[in-house]
Amino acid sequence: MWGQEYRxxxxxxxxALDEHYAHTMSFGRGRGHAVLRGAATEYERAVFRALSALIGEERDEQVAIERHFELLKEFPRDLMSLKRAQLICFYMGRPDTSLKFVEQVLPENQDQNYIYGMxxxxxxxxxxxxxxxxxxxxxxxxxxxxxxxxHNLCHVFQQECHFKEATEFMKSCSPSWAACSSFMLTHNWWHVAVCYLEGEFPTSKVLEIYxxxxxxxxxxSDCEAAEVYLNALGLLLRLHIRGQVDLAKDRLAALLDALTNEKIWHVEWLLDLLVLWALSSMGEITRADNLLESLRSRVSSMDTKKxxxxxxxxxLAEAVYEYGKGEHKKVFDILGPDFDALSCKMIGASDEQVDVFNEVWYTVLINTGESSRAIEVLEKQIRKREGAPFLWRLLEKAYSLHGRAADASVASEKANALQAAYSR
Known part of the structure; x- marks a missing residue:
């Protein structure tokens, strides 16, 4: 009808569409009446109001958050809007606000599926x-x-350095991931692979997952490739940091054509940073320059506050670009002595995802001779995660560089003991 099929x-x-079109085409008086037969409900108006803050030149995430609080106050069982609100918070690096959202609606959703994961x-x-x-x-x-x-239980195991428990638990869950999106499927496997890396299991286990x-x-056929690249590059960067440079570059080479395709740029900030590292580390400097300049241009077009x-x-983008080129002194000059990747969560990354940039920084501190600062930050991090062998191995290097041979020996023994315990 009217030149188009109705879907x-x-x-x-x-x-109603027929009536509206007929009155419109004939200059009739019933145009408004036909539309109002399907007037928006209170719920639909509330959702539209919340979504409108995320669209167009007037986009304002803070306003969107406020409107989602209003929406969920009136419709607390709307878990789809809760999920959307939490995503807004995630890309703003605001887990405190995300928690307030779910706590606000929890009393009305005690028995609901998905609420406790949220x-x-x-x-x-x-x-x-x-x-x-x-x-x-x-x-x-x-x-x-x-x-x-x-996924979230795995996060807990991983943070507490229960790497064996994490991998066994997630592998037991993996049959249920078949229907997951490309991101969620590969992200859950990414966690398994990172736990293998952190527990210093055989590298073959990591590569098998990859x-x-x-x-x-x-x-x-229905793969969302950019979602896979996000997890793949995050894993390859960790391999690279741990000295498995050839293994990482072999696999980067297979992805290079896809990563130079600008269609996957600017899907996610985290992906852009990982692609930037991949391109610069593989010698695609012109492409890396283009991506970095494009990121700068995107930011320059934002309002002053953003x-x-x-x-x-x-x-951070400038730093990973230089890190990929092996310019560690430039990385240190960019990031400075007080860098903490947790302050960069506006790129849209969890603690575990963003932590790889702290690993880059620890490595840079050691490779630029900043042994005193490296010891300070590594000892602090080990107090939080004493069961991570890689941190002890980095501390061993920092101690050795600083002339503390006895302490380096203790750190080495600790790393080896942890690795042996995880492999049993």
Missing amino acids: TASGGCAA LAFPLLELGRMDDAEKAARKGLAINKNDCWSQ DHNFMTELEK QQVMQKAIQ
Whole structure:
């Protein structure tokens, strides 16, 4: 009708469209009446109001947050809007606000599927691991196949250096991931691979996940490739930092054509940073320059307030670009002695995802002779995660560089003991 097919199964909707079009084409008096037959409900108006703050030149994430609080106050069982609100918070690096959202609606959703996974994530991002574990387990008691609750329980295991428990748990859950998006499928496997790396399991286990879970996903007709690259590059950077440079570059070479395709740029800030490292480390300097300049241009077009927030993202982008080229002194000059990747969460990354940039920084401190500062930050980090062998190995290098041979020996023994314990 009217030159186009209707894409609706509703007879009432089709009739209203017919009436509206007929009055419009004939300059009739019933145009408004036809439209108002389907007037928006209070809920629809509230959702539209919340979404409108995320669209166009007047886009304002803070306004969107405020409107989502209003929406969820009136419609607390709208878990789709809760999920959207939490995503806004994630890309603003605000787990505290994300937690407030879910706490606001929790009393009306005590028995609901998915709610406890949504509770667990901001809790773990705020360092409340015991509470996060309880929430994740409660979510799994309602639905053992809730991949977000599975993911968040793995986060807890990983942060507490229970690497063997994490890998065994996630592998037992993996049959339930078949229907997951490209991101969630490969991200859950990414966690398994990172736990293998952190526990210093054989590198073959890490590569098996990369080759058989990441690369096979790219072969699927409904794959969202950028979502796979995000997890793949995050894993390869960790391999590279741990001295597995050839293994990382072999796999980067297979991705290079895709990474130079500008269609995947600016999908995610985190992906852009990882692509920037990949391009510069593989000698694609012109492409890397183009991506870096494009990121700067994006930020310069933002309003003043957003530009100030995103300056740290640009600083980190410049640093990973130089790190890929092997210019460690320039990385140190850019990041300075007080860098903490957790201050860069506006790039849209969890603590675990962004931590790789701290690993870059630790390595840079050692390679630029900043042994005193390296010792200081590594000892502080080890107090939080004493069970991470890689941190002890970095500390061993820093001690050796600083002339503290006895302390270096102790750190080496600690790393070896942890690695042996995890491999049993």
